[in-house]
Amino acid sequence: MNTTLRWLHLSDFHTGKDDYGQLQLFSSLLKHVDQRIKEQGAPDLVFITGDIADRAISEQYDKFAEEFLLPLAERVGEKTILLVPGNHDVDRERRKYFSRDEIRRSAEFFDPTPKGATEREDLLPRFGAYIKNENFQLMPNTNDWLGNETGCFIHSIDKNGIDVGILGLNTAWLTKDKADQGQLTPGKALVEKGLEAISDTKVKIVLGHHPLDWLHPDDRKPIEALFGQHQVLYLHGHMHQNDAGITHGAGNLFLALQSGAAFQAREDEKWVNRLLWAELEPEARELAVEPWKWHKGHQEWKLDFEAFSEQYRQSDRWLLPLPGSLVPQQGKPQTAPAAQPEKKFKEPMGWELLAPESLEKLASPTEEAEILAYFDGRQPVWRLALSPQVPRRAVVERIAESILAAGEADRPGVFLLLGAGGEGKSTAFFQTMERVLRTDGNWRLLHRRGENAALNRAWAEELPREEGRRWLIASDDADQVAEDVYALAFALQSKGRGDVHFLLCARHTEWRSTKVEQRQWENLPGYREEILRGLDEADATAIVAAWERYQDRGLGELAGKSREEAVAALLVASRSEVSEDEGAFLGALLRLRLGDQMKAYVRKLLDRLGEKKILPTKPETLLDAFGYIAAMHAENKPFLSKPVLARALGIEPRELRGKVLWPLGEEAAADISGEMVYTRHRAIAEAALDIFKNTTRYPVEPEELYEGLVISAEELSQKGLFIVALDKWRNELPDYFFEHGEQNLAIRLAQALVKVAPTDSYRRVKLSQLLRKAGQPELALQTFRDAPRPEDHRAFFHEWAVAEGEQGNRALNVWLDAVALADATARRPPDNRTTAMCLTGFGIACRELYRSYNTPLFIEGCGAASDLGLALPYLDPKAKRFLSENQAAAREAGVEEFPPAAALRKVKEAAVAAHGQREADLQDWVQPAVELTFDGLKALLGLGES
Secondary structure, three states: OOOOEEEEEEOOOOEOOOHHHHHHHHHHHHHHHHHHHHHHOOOOEEEEEOOOEOOOOHHHHHHHHHHHHHHHHHHHOHHHEEEEOOHHHOOOOOOOOOOHHHHHHOOOOOOOOHHHHHHHHHHHHHHHHHHHOOOHHHOOOOHHHHHOOOOOEEEEEEEOOEEEEEEEOOOOOOOOOOOOOOOEOOOHHHHHHHHHHOOOOOEEEEEOOOOHHHEOHHHHHHHHHHHHHHOOEEEEOOOOOOEEEEEEEOOEEEEEEEOOOOOOOOOOOOOOOEEEEEEEEOOOOEEEEEEEEEEOOOOEEEEOOOOOOHHHEEOOEEEEEOHHHOOOOOOOOOOOOOOOOOOOOOOOOOEEEEOHHHHHHHOOOOOHHHHHHHHOOOOOOHHHHOOOOOOOOHHHHHHHHHHHHHHHOOOOEEEEEEEOEOOOHHHHHHHHHHHHHHHOOOEEEEEEOOOOOOOOOOHHHHOOOOOOOEEEEEEOOHHHHHHHHHHHHHHHHHOOOOOEEEEEEEEHHHHHOOOOOHHHHHOOOOEEEEEEOOOOHHHHHHHHHHHHOOHHHHHHHHOOOOHHHHHHHHHHHHHOOOOOOEOHHHHHHHHHHHHHHHHHHHHHHHHHHHOOEOOOOOOOEHHHHHHHHHHHHHOOOOOOEHHHHHHHHOOOHHHHHHHHHHHHHHOOOEEOOOOEOEEOOHHHHHHHHHHHHHOOOOOOOHHHHHHHHHHHHHHHHHOOOOOOOHHHHHHHHHHHHHHOOOHHHHHHHHHHHHHHOOOOHHHHHHHHHHHHHOOOHHHHHHHHHOOOOOOOOHHHHHHHHHHHHHOOOHHHHHHHHHHHHOHHHOOOOOOHHHHHHHHHHHHHHHHHHHHHHOOHHHHHHHHHHHHHHHOOOOOOHHHHHHHHHHHHHHHHOOOOOOOHHHHHHHHHHHHHHHHHOOOOOOOOOOOOHHHOOOHHHHHHHOOOOO
């Protein structure tokens, strides 16, 4: 007998956002369901968790039902499909001035009573189209529940011998705008009453649209507590990614499952369409999930291997423990576990295993020069951090005490130290580890010391569990292992391992950019962040006292001041750092210790770096490496990654840390933590770049530095490697220099990109635009006339048309704008924006040809193009203005409005005529006007086969 429960979880269709794209989606989804039914039979249930429509209008719900919901019901049975609304199922034009604060102050608004239902009636018109859709009424949870006193739907069924209770919530009651996060609620009293109704069922599933961190704080914790008490499975959408997480609620755990957006974008856009299959085995106390996403390369649904932790993966499924298996259930006696044989744990490669006695080996006397170099920004190591001459910051005591307290309470903890480079994070990180080990001899430390050292998820099983033993897993550059940390912490907590804790350290910008979202960390029990920024008085006093040991050599510009005056000056300097991306701590040290001698200090640094080769067999020195790093940091462009730097230097990525970054760190020249590379402080970078630009002392040309980095990033991309912030190398950097008056450099970078990728039409368009903005239209035009056949890209031909038009070549302008709209130009049909852009340019050029040659066909082409353009939806004001001007010119010349089909024919006639009197011949691969077809444009304009 089948004793499992299988379901399909879908969410976020946004029907009406893109009619053609969604028709393709519906078709591919139904084919996928057909294949699953053929292989495994129909699912027992289908859950759809909101955002069915894009703008909550009846036509969008009808389309969803006709094209997908009803065909799906034919396959799986209409009684198996359950829906709840989302924020896009709210008509925000209705009742848009209601007050969330007033509703929260109401004692009865969310009560499961007739009075509560009456109060909620004021918001029901916002869900009018959703409630009234007759197709939704066929489903078992008819939408009447939104207006009932229950305020939620309750559905109990027996499937395959499993007693299942399903509670559907409306988390979108208070949806208003883009500031919804932290303001919403399904109503705590409604949730409580609904859970009571299904409390006797074996499996409890709750459906909602929003993640719980979107709820108002006054409701989030109580609702999490209710979910934990009932050990529910909470299924939701909204965030457009597949995801899962175990969450605490009042000391109990529940499981939240998130389905990605069924339709977020077409396949060539940034986001990927997703769905989630699940199979629950109550007796085994586990849930098998299969996250799927659309793979445009194979044109089929593929497993999404990035959705869940590898820790739970078994073949093509991920096995998640059910809530009741994660913690002891209250009221049930627990049998003592059998004694386990002692395990021996061997630290893996790249990690060091340390006990309290290990610290004595790491601590050794330090020389004065080393301490002074540390005060000037030298990268800390164990020996320096443990030196009594290096002061302990207050944050060390706070974090260490929190770790020790969590260990005593047998509560798992993840402790994160965040800050900018040069803020003293790494020193505090080392000193916190020392403080924990020296305070309690039962602690053992696993310290990640190798850049490529992996965090082994099998440690959830392998770390020995001994009486009184506590483990601290510590990693600087924690952004590099964030996903593994999250997965391991998740696994350890699922197994009740309160003896294992994490200490992490990272730049805040790089930590926030990891694949693990902030809300996931915040939902992880025991997670705590400490952000290091600037100094308090106690820290400043300790630092000045440390400087005083070395008199003028330590105090620098503060020499001769009293301790109180020096402390006050240090506090002021630390607070004067404006950018949160720069270390206020190191900035203050540099300003006060070096003062006006900053440039002299940097010149000495550059002299030393110029004497040190990276590799004996190559000419590049550390000065070359530092030049690349300083050039980017000085301009506040924080996206120089290690692979790009290695490529620019002509060395292997594996050589970068040992041959470049570590020596630069020893010289206090670079911050070697994280994926991105910076100097130790932007003040150093700015001084170095100023020296490079305004002296001939060093063989470093700043423009060549930027060009070399841009080329390196593009070459790596051409090899198929992932490059962080690739678009910034391609577009942001040239734009930045152009806008800051360095037009030659901007154009040089764009030309370098074209040279690396000559058939990349985007790069050529970018170069042409910069050349035209710089007042060099001839060179802009030559960019296209010298081009090989490009990859398909309509904007390429429109930009070429503009370049020809600016040179007076109006016939070529008309022809090329027509090519931009033609079927053979690109696989993707023209969209509204591209069509408006090309028809505008086409009309302007036709108008000029008419003025020059008095040819009626051209002014007719101008009128036809403007008639078609003005019929397009979503016109931006600029396009609408130009199209209207073109239409007015045609009317003034006696051209009547064309029917759409006739207008399109006239556009082609004008294009053929322009091609016949073209000012020059173009490359053979440019399609002649007489051969152009416009079926894609016909479809966009709704012309069918006419």
